[in-house]
Amino acid sequence: MARILDGKVIAAAVKQDLAMEIAQLREKEVQPKLVVVLVGDDAASASYVRSKERMARELGLEAEVIKLSADVSESELMRQIELQNADDSVDAVLVQLPLPEHIDTDWVLMGVDPTKDVDGFHPQNIGRYAIGSPLVWPCTTAGILEILERANAPVAGQTAVVVGRSRIVGWPTAQLLLAHNATVVQCHRQTRNLAEFTRQADILVVAAGQAGLIRADDVKAGAVVIDVGINRVDGHLVGDVDFDSVVQKAGAITPVPGGVGPLTVAMLMKNTVRLARIRRLTKEDER
Numbered sequence: 001m002a003r004i005l006d007g008k009v010i011a012a013a014v015k016q017d018l019a020m021e022i023a024q025l026r027e028k029e030v031q032p033k034l035v036v037v038l039v040g041d042d043a044a045s046a047s048y049v050r051s052k053e054r055m056a057r058e059l060g061l062e063a064e065v066i067k068l069s070a071d072v073s074e075s076e077l078m079r080q081i082e083l084q085n086a087d088d089s090v091d092a093v094l095v096q097l098p099l100p101e102h103i104d105t106d107w108v109l110m111g112v113d114p115t116k117d118v119d120g121f122h123p124q125n126i127g128r129y130a131i132g133s134p135l136v137w138p139c140t141t142a143g144i145l146e147i148l149e150r151a152n153a154p155v156a157g158q159t160a161v162v163v164g165r166s167r168i169v170g171w172p173t174a175q176l177l178l179a180h181n182a183t184v185v186q187c188h189r190q191t192r193n194l195a196e197f198t199r200q201a202d203i204l205v206v207a208a209g210q211a212g213l214i215r216a217d218d219v220k221a222g223a224v225v226i227d228v229g230i231n232r233v234d235g236h237l238v239g240d241v242d243f244d245s246v247v248q249k250a251g252a253i254t255p256v257p258g259g260v261g262p263l264t265v266a267m268l269m270k271n272t273v274r275l276a277r278i279r280r281l282t283k284e285d286e287r
């Protein structure tokens with residue numbers, strides 16, 4: 001039976017460390033502030049944003065949510081982002097995805113000041129992580145590293161397979177594992193014979209959004225399996241990994257819910273604090 005990597009417990013440990021750091025920053029009169037821009041009334045997005053607000057409040061971080069209607073124009077959305085860019089009290093700006101169809105997501109994400117880009121989605125940050133040193137790693141990716149580290153799972157020299165290559169999860173996660181000296185294979189929809197690759201993974205990260213994509217036969221015995229997927233099936237949340245069968249074979253596994261998700265929110269807070277620290281306490285030429 002695999003060890004179950006409990007995201008809630010790990011997130012609580014991250015929060016504890018952060019609370020101390022925030023108290024120290026307050027002594028230096030730094031009050032980190034996060035702004036979340038939420039467009040439209042998608043129920044899942046609204047619920048994620050609520051959990052972000054809740055955790056910020058618990059930690060004593062300032063958080064503001066700017067709600068815009070689903071039919072907001074691209075230029076009005078940009079104007080709102082630029083207001084946050086210009087506001088010196090704001091350290092971190094997050095534009096909740098997905099955005100409505102009529103809005104060019106790439107263009108909007110490029111509008112966020114790279115020094116306030118708490119998601120790490122700006123091309124400047126992507127360029128930085130291509131050379132291994134981003135200001136921040138995207139929250140989910142950072143959360144995956146936190147899980148691996150706190151579980152004492154080695155990364156260097158391991159074979160890591162990432163299923164998915166999205167800007168939010170798959171791509172940055174493969175880059176992070178590579179930066180930590182894993183041997184990385186990145187799979188996607190056009191990968192032929194997916195199982196041939198996943199079966200070789202010492203670390204298997206699955207971020208495809210397909211319930212039941214990975215079953216016990218697709219996993220190497222003893223592997224560390226990180227299930228990022230969030231799928232609603234018959235009213236329940238399930239991951240991309242068939243937990244009940246894979247738990248019998250893997251060495252360690254994250255559950256859904258209660259695995260990567262809680263870490264994503266915790267790392268958003270950690271990234272906010274980091275950006276606040278860099279922007280307010282570091283000289284321009286040291287960044």
Ligand SMILES: NC(=O)C1=CN([C@@H]2O[C@H](COP(=O)(O)OP(=O)(O)OC[C@H]3O[C@@H](n4cnc5c(N)ncnc54)[C@H](OP(=O)(O)O)[C@@H]3O)[C@@H](O)[C@H]2O)C=CC1
Nearest residue numbers: 164165166168169188189207208209228229230260261264
């Ligand atoms: N727990 C958390 O904190 C978070 C969870 N999520 C969840 O993670 C999942 C992925 O999210 P996201 O990356 O945004 O999703 P996207 O839909 O943007 O990307 C999915 C990726 O998976 C690949 N893929 C899809 N199906 C298959 C398949 N059958 N075989 C191989 N590759 C496949 C796609 O390939 P291709 O590029 O070829 O299309 C694509 O690269 C979702 O369930 C989402 O809800 C997302 C963010 C945070």
Ligand SMILES: Nc1nc(=O)c2c([nH]1)NC[C@@H]1CN(c3ccc(C(=O)N[C@@H](CCC(=O)O)C(=O)O)cc3)C=[N+]21
Nearest residue numbers: 048094095096097098119139257258259261262264265
């Ligand atoms: N700009 C931007 N940045 C993001 O990081 C971002 C985004 N947009 N859009 C959507 C995805 C998804 N995402 C999740 C966050 C928390 C949970 C989470 O807390 N999940 C809980 C369960 C949640 C529930 O019960 O619904 C869990 O897995 O235990 C999941 C998914 C962040 N994303």
